[in-house]
Amino acid sequence: MKLSKTTAQNSFRYSWLMSRLFPYIKPVLGRIILGILVAIPVGLLDGVVAFALKPYMDYVVGQHDWVFTIMGHEVIIPYLALSAAIPFAVVLFASVQGLFKYLNSYLTAWTSQKMTNFVKIGLFEKLISMDPKFFDENPSGIIISRYLNDPETASKGLVDKCKNMVMSLVGALGLIGVMLYSSWKLAIVGVVVLCVAFVPVALIRKRIKKASNENMVVLGDMTTNFNETYSGNKVVTAYCLQKRQHDLFVHQVNESFNITMSLTKRSAWMSPLMYFIASIGIAIVLFYGTSLILTGEMTAGSFASFVTSLLLLYKPIKTLGGTLTTIQTLFVALGRVFELFDIEAAIRNCENPKTLKDLNNSIKFTNVSFSYNEEKEVLHNINLEVQKGETIAIVGNSGGGKSTLVNLIPRFYDVNEGTIAIDGVDIREISLESLRKNIAMVFQDNFLFTGTIRENIMMGNPDATEEELWQAVESAHLEEMLAELPDGIDTVLGERGTTLSGGQRQRVAIARAMVRKSPIVILDEATSALDNKSEAVVQKALDNLIQNKTVFVIAHRLSTIQNAHRIAVINEGHLVELGTHDELMSIENGQYKMLYDMQFKTQTVGV
Ligand SMILES: Nc1ncnc2c1ncn2[C@@H]1O[C@H](COP(=O)(O)OP(=O)(O)OP(=O)(O)O)[C@@H](O)[C@H]1O
Ligand SMILES: [Mg+2]
Numbered sequence: 001m002k003l004s005k006t007t008a009q010n011s012f013r014y015s016w017l018m019s020r021l022f023p024y025i026k027p028v029l030g031r032i033i034l035g036i037l038v039a040i041p042v043g044l045l046d047g048v049v050a051f052a053l054k055p056y057m058d059y060v061v062g063q064h065d066w067v068f069t070i071m072g073h074e075v076i077i078p079y080l081a082l083s084a085a086i087p088f089a090v091v092l093f094a095s096v097q098g099l100f101k102y103l104n105s106y107l108t109a110w111t112s113q114k115m116t117n118f119v120k121i122g123l124f125e126k127l128i129s130m131d132p133k134f135f136d137e138n139p140s141g142i143i144i145s146r147y148l149n150d151p152e153t154a155s156k157g158l159v160d161k162c163k164n165m166v167m168s169l170v171g172a173l174g175l176i177g178v179m180l181y182s183s184w185k186l187a188i189v190g191v192v193v194l195c196v197a198f199v200p201v202a203l204i205r206k207r208i209k210k211a212s213n214e215n216m217v218v219l220g221d222m223t224t225n226f227n228e229t230y231s232g233n234k235v236v237t238a239y240c241l242q243k244r245q246h247d248l249f250v251h252q253v254n255e256s257f258n259i260t261m262s263l264t265k266r267s268a269w270m271s272p273l274m275y276f277i278a279s280i281g282i283a284i285v286l287f288y289g290t291s292l293i294l295t296g297e298m299t300a301g302s303f304a305s306f307v308t309s310l311l312l313l314y315k316p317i318k319t320l321g322g323t324l325t326t327i328q329t330l331f332v333a334l335g336r337v338f339e340l341f342d343i344e345a346a347i348r349n350c351e352n353p354k355t356l357k358d359l360n361n362s363i364k365f366t367n368v369s370f371s372y373n374e375e376k377e378v379l380h381n382i383n384l385e386v387q388k389g390e391t392i393a394i395v396g397n398s399g400g401g402k403s404t405l406v407n408l409i410p411r412f413y414d415v416n417e418g419t420i421a422i423d424g425v426d427i428r429e430i431s432l433e434s435l436r437k438n439i440a441m442v443f444q445d446n447f448l449f450t451g452t453i454r455e456n457i458m459m460g461n462p463d464a465t466e467e468e469l470w471q472a473v474e475s476a477h478l479e480e481m482l483a484e485l486p487d488g489i490d491t492v493l494g495e496r497g498t499t500l501s502g503g504q505r506q507r508v509a510i511a512r513a514m515v516r517k518s519p520i521v522i523l524d525e526a527t528s529a530l531d532n533k534s535e536a537v538v539q540k541a542l543d544n545l546i547q548n549k550t551v552f553v554i555a556h557r558l559s560t561i562q563n564a565h566r567i568a569v570i571n572e573g574h575l576v577e578l579g580t581h582d583e584l585m586s587i588e589n590g591q592y593k594m595l596y597d598m599q600f601k602t603q604t605v606g607v
Contacts, residue, residue: 002137003146003340010335012209017331020338024118024155028111032159035107036166038100043167043316045097047174050309052086054182058301060086104163112159119151123340131347132412133372141224145216146336154333161330164323168316175309175316182306183298186285190310193281194317197274198324204267208325211263212332218256225249231496267325274321275314282310347411353431356438359519359550360423362387363409367418370401370408378404380573381418388519391551393564395595401573402554406522409552410439440516442545444525446509448497453482453508454489456497460512468515475544476511477537478504503538510541521546523553556599567592 010016025032059066059079066077127147135143179187229236229245236245289306292298298306363386370379378401386392394402408415411427420427427435440460448456457472458464464472473479473489481504485491497505513521523542539559546553555561562581569577569584569591576591577584584592 003142010338012331013335014331017334017338020341021119021155021158021334024115024122027118028114031107031111032162035104035111035159035163038104038107039163039167040170041100042097042104043170044174045093046171046312046316047178047309048093049090050175050305050312051178051181052090053308054299054301054305055082056086056301057304058299062301104167108159108163112156115155115159116152119155119337120148123147123151123337126341126343129348130343130345132407133346134343136372139220139224140227141222142217142220144223145220146340149219150216150333150337154330154337157326157330158334161323161327164319165327168319168323171316172313172320175313178309179306179313182302182309183289183292186289186292186298186306189284189288190281190313193277193284194313197277197281197317198321204270204325204328207263207266208328209332211259212329213336215256215259216333216336218252218259222249222252222256225252270325271318271321274317278314278317285310347414347432349431350429353434354425354429356422356425356430356434359388359438362423363520363550364421364424365405365418366421368408368415368420369417370404370413370415372404372413377416378573379408379570382570382575384568384575384578386550386552388550389548390566391546391549391553391564393561393567394552394554394570395556395561395567395592396570396576397572400570402570403524405570406524406552406554409520409522410436410441437516438518439520439522440513440518440545441522442506442509442513442524442542446497446505448493448500448505448508450493450495452487452490452492453478453485456493456508457489457511457515460514460516464515464517468517472511472514475514476507476541478507478511481507503535506538507541510538510545514545519550521549521551523551523555525554525556558596569595 055066058064060083063079065079066082068075124147127143176187176191179190225245225248232241236242285307289298289303293300293303365382365384368379368382369377371377382405384392394405396402404413407413408420409427411432414428422430422435422438449459454469457469460472461468473482482488482491493499497508500508523546535557539557542560551564553560553564555564561567564581566578566580567584568575571591577587584590585596587593
């Protein structure tokens with residue numbers, strides 16, 4: 001499944017998205033609610049200040065005592081007492097608000113980070129369950145954007161924006177409450193204008209979705225560029241590709257700029273438009289309010305409270321508008337995130353898979369055909385049975401399908417037609433874990449991880465004992481090399497093991513395969529990258545590895561081929577010849593004989 005082309009169909013299904021997100025919200029729900037609760041008084045402060053203006057104007061400025069009745073008793077509060085109490089109350093409220101603000105920030109950060117982590121971990125689990133085809137199709141940058149950045153944007157932003165929304169909403173409601181209290185007639189005018197001001201928000205969400213998806217793809221390309229510049233730094237230097245990489249990057253940066261600007265151009269009018277509509281509202285209120293005061297329907301204090309509330313309403317409304325816009329972006333990212341959760345790996349266990357304990361009889365390919373994509377079939381109708389303990393060499397033209405053939409055994413890919421069976425059991429009925437446990441692979445380009453040599457070898461079998469580890473080190477002819485390293489087996493390797501030579505890396509990989517102690521060994525051109533001297537050492541290591549194993553070896557070297565029990569010749573995806581060296585050499589105009597005459601004869605035999 002190619003990720004960059006997905007368009008996040010579900011971005012606007014808000015309730016569906018929230019229900020998908022809920023399992024990740026649930027563990028932190030209590031704290032989210034607490035965070036929102038403490039956001040309420042924070043949002044209310046503006047309303048309180050505006051509210052306090054009315055008694056202040058009417059009683060203190062107007063020099064009237066405040067008279068009201070509680071349960072039949074008349075209470076009189078002198079205006080001088082009010083003049084001291086009101087400012088004091090405002091300060092008190094502000095300090096409480098400060099405390100809540102702190103609590104709110106802490107809780108928001110905690111919950112959003114936790115939620116993001118849950119989602120990221122879930123996605124990472126999904127990612128590592130994907131099969132090689134998925135990684136063939138999707139560049140690293142897209143993977144990083146979608147598996148790492150999107151959950152961050154989505155779940156972290158969501159909590160943050162929800163907090164802002166609650167705070168602004170409560171603030172706005174508080175202020176509207178004060179307005180209603182001051183004069184409901186004026187308040188109706190205000191609220192109607194407010195509703196009109198929100199219409200534009202609904203209009204731009206499609207544009208936001210499009211721009212957000214486009215931008216994700218460009219950001220992914222940028223990350224891929226970084227990764228390639230990093231991993232390919234030698235090729236970049238050797239072929240002076242700096243300008244190419246530079247131009248590519250500049251192009252990507254500009255593209256991202258254009259997408260952002262085009263979105264801004266189309267959406268930035270929203271905020272001024274909202275302001276404009278609101279200002280019309282204020283103008284109407286001022287006219288209408290003056291007439292209400294003149295007719296005596298409203299006190300000056302109420303009017304002051306009202307106008308202050310209306311002016312203060314600007315801020316929460318603006319935040320609300322902005323938040324609603326960004327929340328759209330978050331939902332688009334969230335849509336993309338849950339799309340990933342729904343991708344199923346093509347290669348997975350069948351129901352009630354069998355466990356493969358050991359290889360007892362044979363590995364059998366029956367009428368196997370395979371293609372990576374619809375365009376062309378790579379393997380055609382292969383029939384091949386390899387007995388336990390047999391070493392089979394696979395030779396043939398480059399691009400003929402040798403690597404493909406052996407990659408089918410651990411189910412990196414599934415056959416399109418036919419079956420591969422181990423001891424008569426279709427490998428699709430065997431659990432992936434047990435199947436792969438029985439296979440040790442050494443590739444041409446062996447990937448080592450950042451970490452020590454010991455850790456890298458132990459990855460072959462975490463349960464290997466110290467003795468087994470050193471046995472593998474010895475068999476892989478690593479001892480001499482380790483003796484020269486300052487920290488020996490505990491030397492930390494650079495990323496991908498770049499601090500070792502090609503031959504050294506291969507021997508570490510051979511040791512890794514050795515500790516695995518698996519009955520099936522697959523060697524894909526394990527020695528082709530080496531010069532004769534290092535090959536001799538690696539070859540010895542390999543000879544140790546394949547003793548008493550069932551071995552598939554893709555070979556370009558005569559020595560390996562001659563030592564094999566049988567040779568399979570794969571040409572253009574067809575198994576054209578199968579037999580011992582002598583048998584195949586006796587075929588007149590045979591493919592193997594031709595290959596031998598062209599490639600192998602010139603090599604020195606018997607290293
Ligand atoms: N991941 C892939 N996706 C699509 N096509 C692929 C993939 N890997 C290999 N192919 C194609 O499949 C064909 C067989 O490739 P394969 O790697 O099996 O050849 P090979 O016999 O191992 O060649 P070589 O000796 O050069 O390693 C080639 O045409 C190649 O282009
Ligand atoms: Mg190959």
